[in-house]
Amino acid sequence: AQSVTQLDSQVPVFEEAPVELRCNYSSSVSVYLFWYVQYPNQGLQLLLKYLSGSTLVKGINGFEAEFNKSQTSFHLRKPSVHISDTAEYFCAVIFVSGSARQLTFGSGTQLTVLP
């Protein structure tokens, strides 16, 4: 079965500390991988994507993620967080079978940056 799992529902971290948000998926087909951020009462904004090529991808706002095919993971990292990074983060996957190319989302991780 195809699924996306975000292991941590809430991650509190102090300002300027590093953070890692974890994402694992289960799939028997190729995947495209994404991280989105959602601020309260807003839509989703794309942080970064992996389609092919280098497994380390860099995104906006200093975030980066690494695709690990053997671990079926796509963890999001930032070396030093700011208060403004407080938001909900969603890992999303396109399972490349059929033509729909719809996103399957994890349940989200609420990142709270503490002063």
Place this chain on the structure above:
Amino acid sequence: DTGVSQNPRHKITKRGQNVTFRCDPISEHNRLYWYRQTLGQGPEFLTYFQNEAQLEKSRLLSDRFSAERPKGSFSTLEIQRTEQGDSAMYLCASSFPELGVYEQYFGPGTRLTVT
């Protein structure tokens, strides 16, 4: 490129009433997706259009839901005989995978409250 827009942003309705939401995608994008997001969860795929054709519907889309995309431009999502369980954020997104734009760009969403 003005991004994806959705109207209205908020809708409060009484149980049993019909509601209609509108989505205007990025103009160059041929694909339009609808998702539903309930509190504390990631968005879930409802349906998608390629140009004016509705090509896939998820099992979440009951018979009370109908979507259209006349002329392949804007799309509407109608819910008939609303139920309290329909209360959610309805998100629209667009993309153009045939041109390598696999990432989906989301609108701000329409928050529906059924009383």
